[in-house]
Amino acid sequence: MSSTNALTSEELGSSAQRERRERILDATIALASQGGFDAVQMRAVAEQADVALGTLYRYFPSKIHLLVTALAREFERAEKVLATRAISGDTSADRVITVLRRTTRGLQGDPHLTDALTRAFMFADKSAAQEIHAVGMLLTRMLTRAMHPGIDEVSDDDIAIARVIGDVWLSALVAWVTGRSTAEETAAHMERAVRLILR
Amino acid sequence: MSSTNALTSEELGSSAQRERRERILDATIALASQGGFDAVQMRAVAEQADVALGTLYRYFPSKIHLLVTALAREFERAEKVLATRAISGDTSADRVITVLRRTTRGLQGDPHLTDALTRAFMFADKSAAQEIHAVGMLLTRMLTRAMHPGIDEVSDDDIAIARVIGDVWLSALVAWVTGRSTAEETAAHMERAVRLILR
């Protein structure tokens, strides 16, 4: 099925393979967390995951695929945690801001990791479109859920709004990662944008 | 003055140096336009600009600086052209959409070039913050001017709004470049976002 794409855990037969895949992603996150994008070196990932370089490339066709997939996994986990807690806030805007603030703070707590994942996400080309799309969907779902808690039905308008907010959030994150804005400015900018859009 | 940054044309003494710099940027744009980010290889740029590799690196400390600077130059030119023409449209939203559509169409007419410049912009790290900031300012000015034609005084709110729109535009561009959305979807998304924000 997937020739140019990363192997998903579902299409991995044996449990040994699933474990290998997890080890690789763990090593990726660990290295990224420690030294950012540059520290995620394919040889280092392979060694830390106790896997040959060729095997690493069999599981993930490029560094970008690897990082974007790792990003997706982290995102899924974060979303699961978020989904359990009710989101405080009376209005859509308040809830969205709460979610974004929480997520952003989480990311800013690990700048190197955020650097690696953001850069990978932005640098990805067509070949990683599938993985990127998965992350985008997660983000959109997270936001629409904050906008309408408990409601799974969302309108096209809501999705469009969530996308716009997601866009701003990503740009703000990039600006922060590249040192163009501080954490406070990032938060303020995002809050302003949300209040502008959701009113 | 600038040790880690690209040499700006102002701080270049001789005209021979200014010409070298222009040749380098021309070669960059030509290669990018022909084959995108990957085709902008430093050796190829040096050769096409008829300059030694070491010289290229003296003018631009990295491929990213080179591309972002080239992007800034293209942007300045585009903005000059835009500035001469009055912008059609009765409302702020209409005018902003006109500008964005025009600019986007221009970019989409040269997908490879857009690929190269967008990826460089998004991938840039702290060391290119200055060049990135220059592009951001240009973009913001372009948008505020579309919002309030003929008025040079803009409020903080206007700048914030322009930033948000710029964020969305960049994200949309990235999505288009990475093949996640078509040109039509990109245009529609942008228009929707602008009408959402400017109302």
Next chain:
DNA sequence: TCTCGAAGTGAAACGTGTTCCTATTATGTC
């Protein structure tokens, strides 16, 4: 004009992502 320092040249070398190849080890089938 001569001299000196800065700028440019040309080429080698290094680091890291990626590819490729052969030997070895698992895994499933008869």
Next chain:
DNA sequence: GACATAATAGGAACACGTTTCACTTCGAGA
């Protein structure tokens, strides 16, 4: 258990961004 096939290991090799260095050329001041 023996075999066929796929997966993995281990490592060399290649591409391109980047650095380095020895040498040459240029340009401004004595």
